[in-house]
Amino acid sequence: MLRAQRAYGQSPVQADERSISIGRALYPVLPEDIFDRAPQRRGPFIFVADARIDNRPELGLRLGLNAAELATRCDSELLFEALLRWGEDAPDKVVGEFAFALWNAEKRALLLGRDILGYRPLYLHRSRDFIAFASMPSGLHALADIPKEVDTDFVAERLALLPQVGPDTYFRHIERVEPAHLLRVQAERSESERYWHPRRPDGASASPAEREEHLRTLFGEAVRSQLRGAGPAVGTHLSGGLDSATVTATAAIEIASGQVVAFTSVPHRAFEGQAPPGMIADERAQAATLARAYPNIEHVIVEGTLASPLDGLDREHFYQQQPIANLCNAIWGRGINRIAHQRRLKVLLIGNSGNMSISYAGLEWLSHLVKRGRLLSALRLAAALARDGMPLHSLGAQLIGPLIPTRAWARILQSTGRSNYLSNYSGLAPEALRSVSEKAAQRAVDLTYRPFSDAFDLRLQVLTHSDGGNYFKGILGEWGLSIRDPTADKRVLEYCLSVPAAEFTRGGTPRSLARRAFADRLPSLIRTSNRRGYQSADWYETIAANLPAVRAEIAAITRNPASGEAIDLSWLGATAESFPTHGSAIPDVTMRYRYGLLRAVSAGHFMRKVAGTN
Numbered sequence: 279m280l281r282a283q284r285a286y287g288q289s290p291v292q293a294d295e296r297s298i299s300i301g302r303a304l305y306p307v308l309p310e311d312i313f314d315r316a317p318q319r320r321g322p323f324i325f326v327a328d329a330r331i332d333n334r335p336e337l338g339l340r341l342g343l344n345a346a347e348l349a350t351r352c353d354s355e356l357l358f359e360a361l362l363r364w365g366e367d368a369p370d371k372v373v374g375e376f377a378f379a380l381w382n383a384e385k386r387a388l389l390l391g392r393d394i395l396g397y398r399p400l401y402l403h404r405s406r407d408f409i410a411f412a413s414m415p416s417g418l419h420a421l422a423d424i425p426k427e428v429d430t431d432f433v434a435e436r437l438a439l440l441p442q443v444g445p446d447t448y449f450r451h452i453e454r455v456e457p458a459h460l461l462r463v464q465a466e467r468s469e470s471e472r473y474w475h476p477r478r479p480d481g482a483s484a485s486p487a488e489r490e491e492h493l494r495t496l497f498g499e500a501v502r503s504q505l506r507g508a509g510p511a512v513g514t515h516l517s518g519g520l521d522s523a524t525v526t527a528t529a530a531i532e533i534a535s536g537q538v539v540a541f542t543s544v545p546h547r548a549f550e551g552q553a554p555p556g557m558i559a560d561e562r563a564q565a566a567t568l569a570r571a572y573p574n575i576e577h578v579i580v581e582g583t584l585a586s587p588l589d590g591l592d593r594e595h596f597y598q599q600q601p602i603a604n605l606c607n608a609i610w611g612r613g614i615n616r617i618a619h620q621r622r623l624k625v626l627l628i629g630n631s632g633n634m635s636i637s638y639a640g641l642e643w644l645s646h647l648v649k650r651g652r653l654l655s656a657l658r659l660a661a662a663l664a665r666d667g668m669p670l671h672s673l674g675a676q677l678i679g680p681l682i683p684t685r686a687w688a689r690i691l692q693s694t695g696r697s698n699y700l701s702n703y704s705g706l707a708p709e710a711l712r713s714v715s716e717k718a719a720q721r722a723v724d725l726t727y728r729p730f731s732d733a734f735d736l737r738l739q740v741l742t743h744s745d746g747g748n749y750f751k752g753i754l755g756e757w758g759l760s761i762r763d764p765t766a767d768k769r770v771l772e773y774c775l776s777v778p779a780a781e782f783t784r785g786g787t788p789r790s791l792a793r794r795a796f797a798d799r800l801p802s803l804i805r806t807s808n809r810r811g812y813q814s815a816d817w818y819e820t821i822a823a824n825l826p827a828v829r830a831e832i833a834a835i836t837r838n839p840a841s842g843e844a845i846d847l848s849w850l851g852a853t854a855e856s857f858p859t860h861g862s863a864i865p866d867v868t869m870r871y872r873y874g875l876l877r878a879v880s881a882g883h884f885m886r887k888v889a890g891t892n
Contacts, residue, residue, distance in 0.1 A: 279301075279410070279412055279417040279418070279420045279421065280292070280301055280302075280303045280417070281420070282416045282417050282419070282420035283303060283412065283413060283414055283416055283417045284303065285596075285597060285755035285756075286303070286305055286413060286414065286751055286754060286755045287302070287303030287304050287305040288303055288304065288305070289303060289304055290302070290303040291303075291315075291316060291317065292317065293317040293319070293324055295324070295381075295383065297383075297386070298324070298381050298383075298388075300317050300324050300326055300379060300381060301317060301326065302316045302317065302326040302327075302328070304316075305754060305755075307330070307507045307624060307625075307754075307760045308330060308352075308353060308506055308507040309506065309507060310349075310350075310351065310352045310353060311352055311353075312352075313350050313351065313352045313355070314352040314354060314355070315352075315355075316352075316354050316355075318354070318355060318358050320358070320362060322382055322383040322384040322385075323358075323362070323380060323381065323382055323383075324380075324381045324383070325354070325358045325361070325378065325379070325380050325381070326354070326378065326379050327353075327354035327357050327358070327376055327377065327378035327379075328354075328376065328377045328378070328398050328400075328413055329353040329354050329356075329357050329374065329375065329376035329377075329378065329398070330353055330374045330375050330376070330506075330760075330762075331353040331356055331357060331372055331373065331374040331376070332373045332374040332500070332503035332504060332506075332767065332768075333372065333373035333374065333503065333769075334348065334353070334356065334503070335348070337356055337360060337371065337372065338351070338356065340371070341356070341359050341360065341363060353374070353376075354378075357372060357376055357378060358380075360372060361378075361380055361389075366389070366460055366473065367473075369391050369393075369460065369473050369474075370473050370474060372393075373503075373767065373768045373769055374393065374503075374768075375393045375397040375398045375750075376391070376392065376393045376398055377390075377391070377392050377393070377398035377399060377400035377413065377455070377747075378390070378391050379400075379411055385464070386464060386465060387462065387463070387464045388409065388411075388462075388463040388464070389460060389461070389462055389463075390402065390411060390455045390460070390461040390463070391455065391459070391460045391461070391473075392455050392456070392457050392458070392459065392747075393457065393458070394457060394458040394474045394768055394771075395457050395458070395631075395741060395742070395746065395766055396456070396457025396458070396745045396746060396747045397746055397747060397750050397763075397766075398413075398747055398750075398751070399413055399414060399454070399745070399747030399748050399751050400412075400413060400454065400455040400747070401413070401414065401415055401417070401418060401447065401452050401453065401454055401455070402418075402452070402453050402454075402455065402461075402463075403418050403421075403424050403451055403452055403453070404453070404463075404468075405423065407423075408423070409463060410424070411455075413751065414599055414748065414751060415447070415448075415449055415452055415599050416599060418452055419449075424451055424452070425450070425451055426449070426888060427449065427450040427451065427888070428448060428449065428450070428840060428884070428885050428888045428889070429446065429447065429448060429449060429450045430710075430840055430843040430844040430885070431446075431710075431713065431844075432446045432447060432448055433448060433601070433844040433881050433884075433885065434704075434706055434707075434710035434711075434713065434714050434843075434844045435714060435717065436448075436601070436881070437704040437705065437706055437710075437714075437844065437845075437877060437878065437881055438700060438704045438706060438711075438714040438718070438725070439703070439704070439743075440714065440717065440718060440721070440723055441721075441723060441739060441742070441743045441744075442743065442744050442745050443456075443721070444456070445470070448599075448600050448601070448884070449888075454745065454747075455470075456470060456472075457742065457745060457747075458472055458473060458474035458742070459471060459472050459473065460473055476738070476771065476772050476775045476776070477772070477775070477776055478734050478775070478776070479734065479775075479776055479777060479778040479779070480776070481778070486781070486784060486794065489777060489781060489791065489795075490791070490794050490795040491795075492773065493636065493770075493773065493774070493791060493792075493795045494795050494796070494798075496767075496769050496770050496773055497524070497528060497636060497764065497767075497770055497795075497796075498528060498531075498532065499767075499769065500764040500765075500767035500769060500770050501525065501528040501529055501532050501627070501764045502532045503767075504625070504627065504762040504764050504767070505529065505532060505533055505625065507624060507625060507760065508533070508536075508623075508624055508625035509536075509624055509625075510536045510537065511536055511537040511538070511539055511621075511623060512529055512533060512536070512537075512538055512539070512623065512625050512626075512627060513538075513539045513540075513541060513614075513618045513621075513623040513625065513626040513627070513759075514526040514529055514538055514539070514540045514541065514626065514627045514628070515540075515541055515614070515626070515627070515628045515629065516540035516541060516542050516565045516568065516569070516577070517542065517543075517561045517564075517565060517811045517813075518558060518561030518562075518563070518564025518565050518804060518807065518811050519561075519629075519637075519804070519807075519810060519811050520632065520636075520637040520789060520792050520793070520796075520800070520804065520805070521629030521630075521632025521633065521636065521637050521765055522628070522629045522632075523565070523568050523800055523804045524629065524632070524636065524637075524792065524796045524799070524800065525627050525628070525629040525632075525764055525765065526538060526540050526568060526569075526575065526627070527568060527571070527572065527796070527799040527800060528764070528796075528799065529627055530572040530574050530575050531572075531799065533574070534574065536574065537574050537575075537576060538572070538574060538575045538576070539576050539578060539618070539621065539623060540565070540568075540569055540575050540576065540577050540578065541578050541580055541614045541617065541618070542561060542562055542565040542566075542577065542578070542579055542580065543580045543582070543610035543613070543614065543813070543814075544560045544561065544562050544579055544580070544581055544582065545559060545560055545581070545582045545814075545815045545816035546581055546582035546583055546584050546816050546819070547581055549582065549815065549816045549819065551815060551816065551818065551819065551862060552815075552863060553812035553815050553863070554812060554863045554868075555669070555863075556667075556669055556808075556809055556810070557809060557810050557811065557812035558809050558810070558811050558812060559812055559815035559816075560815070561811045562579055564803055564804055564807065565577065567801040567803045567804065568800065568801055568804060571799075571801055578617065580610060580613045580614050580617065582609065582610065582814075582816050582820070583609075583613070584816070584819060584820055584823045584824075585609055585820070585824075586820075586823075586824040586827045586828075587605035587606060587608060587609055587820060587821070587824065587876060588605070588824070588827050588828065588831055588879070588883075589609075589612075590602075590608065590612050591605075591880070591883050592887070593756065594608070594752065594756070595883070595884060595887050597751075597752035597753075597755045597756040598748045598749060598751075598752030599748055599752070600748045600749075600884065601877075601880040601881045601883070601884040602880045603744075603749075603877070603880070604876075604877075605876040605877075605879070605880055606813075606814035606817040606820065606872060606876065607813050607814050609814065609820065610813075610814060614626075615753065615756070615757040615759060616757070618757065618759055619757045619758055619759065623759065624758070624759070624760060625759070625760045625762060626759045626760070626761050626762070627762055627763070627764060628761060628762070628763050629763065629764070629765045630763050630765065630766070631741060631763055631765040631766035631771070632765035632792075633740075634736075634737040634740050634741050634774075635737075635765045635766070635770055635771050635774040635775075636765055636770065636774060636791070636792045636795075636796075637789045637791075637792040638733070638737060638774060638779075638782050638789070638791075639782060639783075639788040639789050640733070640779050640780070640781070640782025640783035640788060640789070640790065641663075641668075641672070641673075641676045641729075641783070641788065642676065642729070642730050642731055642732065642733040642736055642779055643659070643733065643779040643780050643782070643783050644656050644659060644660055644663075644673065644676045644677050645676055645677060645678075645679070645680040645681065645729065645730075645731035646731055646732075646733070646779065647659065648677060648678075648681065649680070649681070649731055656677060659783060659786060660673045660677060661786075662785070662786020662787075663783065663786055663787075663788055665786065666786060666787050666788065666808055667808030667809075668788055668808065675729050676729050679728050679729035680728065680729050680730060680731035681731075682728075684724055684726055684728060687726050687728040688726045691726060700714075700715070700725050701849075701874075702866060702869040702870040702873075702874050703869045703870070703873045703874045703877070704874060704877070704878070705845055705846055705849055705850055705853070705874045705875070705877065705878030706844065706845065706846060707842055707843065707844060707845055707846045707847075708846065709843075710843065710844050710845075711846075733779035733782075734775060737774075737775060738775070741766075741771070749761075774791075777791065788808075793805050793806070817862070817872050818862035818871075818872075821857065821871065821872075821875070821876070822857060825854065825857055828854050828875075828879060829851075829854050829855075831879055831882070831883060832847075832850055832851055832854055832879065832882070834883075834886060834891070835847070835850070835879070835882030835883065835885070835886055836851070837886070837891055838882070838885055838886040838889050838891045840885055840889055841882050841885055841886065844881065844885070845878050845881060845882055846878075849878075850875070850878050850879070850882070853870060853871065853874065853875045854875065857871060858871070
């Protein structure tokens with residue numbers, strides 16, 4: 279099993295007892311990894327973990343370790359000590375990323391757990407005769423008893439973008455340990471329980487200045503702790519937006535004696551297309567204003583190349599062991615990863631969770647005010663947001679969307695050119711489409727994406743919508759890059775979720791808290807901009823230039839009998855053949871060709887690779 283996962287760690291070590299074999303292979307990234315002697319033992323316990331703990335000083339203090347003792351403890355050992363001290367309360371005291379297995383020989387009980395957003399993967403197989411667990415599915419498929427079969431029902435759910443809940447995975451016979459959950463397994467029973475319960479805003483009073491200072495302090499701690507192991511230089515994604523700019527600027531402050539290599543993706547050199555209204559196709563100018571503000575930032579522009587979005591699929595299938603979610607963005611992602619790898623960078627900071635944490639826009643406050651009968655206050659706020667540049671259709675949708683029936687909202691979508699929404703972005707086979715629609719109704723999932731009125735529910739659902747463990751583990755294995763997101767730091771998330779939504783629109787400005795809190799480190803062009811970057815603005819030309827390769831892949835997908843269980847193969851072929859010559863900014867065109875076509879191709883490629891077809 280460890281050999282089958284050798285891309286993600288070397289120097290395998292294992293411990294064997296009468297009823298369990300447990301082991302790990304380490305990919306050393308952190309300075310303290312030199313002290314990792316796992317599997318670890320203490321009395322009846324055997325323990326292994328894949329972990330990076332970001333609150334080491336605080337956790338060490340609570341465990342009674344002095345500075346010298348803490349310096350010689352690896353992160354997995356700290357997590358083990360925490361579990362021995364606090365039992366199942368321990369994971370909620372830990373900030374960072376982890377997946378662990380704890381065996382209690384006396385109780386013959388296995389405890390498996392993952393971090394709050396699931397950035398470290400953990401899978402298991404259960405049968406009448408044995409239980410096996412591993413970081414990645416390949417560790418389980420190394421066992422002859424575990425068939426390698428795609429779960430086409432799950433593929434269909436993910437194509438429809440249903441929130442990922444429960445233990446199901448892309449593979450039959452393999453479950454996942456859910457993020458923010460503990461899974462207790464014994465011979466007679468097993469149960470999964472959520473341990474992370476962030477608190478809602480409680481109305482506690484604090485001045486705007488106090489909230490700004492608190493967020494600055496927490497975010498500085500998050501970035502500082504995630505720089506551990508980076509060495510003299512750290513890489514960052516740098517667009518023209520608030521999140522990546524705040525991450526990059528804070529990293530430059532925290533690594534003052536080192537260097538930040540900031541990567542900005544832009545369209546290919548001959549690109550003359552346009553982004554949708556209110557969005558920016560090429561963000562290099564905005565990003566450059568930040569890079570110029572810090573002498574230790576090196577700004578690296580990564581231009582598009584019109585390379586095929588399918589070029590890396592076979593390789594990424596091997597490392598990520600799941601369909602690639604966004605093939606257009608994968609093109610520039612590969613380019614950044616390749617350069618970072620060539621430059622021997624170890625850590626790459628991103629800001630993917632910022633929209634739901636530090637730079638949450640706060641628009642749900644509008645419908646909250648309307649629901650509370652404060653219509654005049656809602657209209658005044660909407661007018662102020664409009665003066666700041668917020669599009670009127672977005673404001674109108676947020677004001678009335680949560681208050682009208684789902685069917686009425688669907689009709690409004692159709693009238694704005696977003697007809698047949700689910701079919702266009704999923705490419706699902708008719709039977710799979712019916713099944714997914716029924717599941718969505720059973721789970722109270724609104725497939726029209728009507729706006730929320732509850733800011734807390736919205737942000738928590740978006741944060742937990744998907745499981746990113748395979749992606750982060752795959753990038754580490756393929757490129758040797760530890761991808762880290764300070765905007766997803768547990769301390770930052772919990773604080774931002776606890777702040778009332780009104781604070782994020784203070785002064786009639788969306789994303790107000792971030793704009794105020796980080797005004798000391800961001801250029802005004804970025805801080806005050808009301809336009810957002812449009813990633814892979816050249817997607818249309820990229821697909822058009824590679825239609826023969828896309829059609830060849832569709833032909834290969836069609837030869838796999840299982841493909842048709844999830845994907846409408848007729849729709850897929852017709853979509854590739856009908857690729858239009860214009861209209862890249864029309865919502866239905868974007869939905870069908872950028873998202874529906876490429877997502878279905880990615881899923882079909884995954885299914886045929888698992889099936890072994892060629």
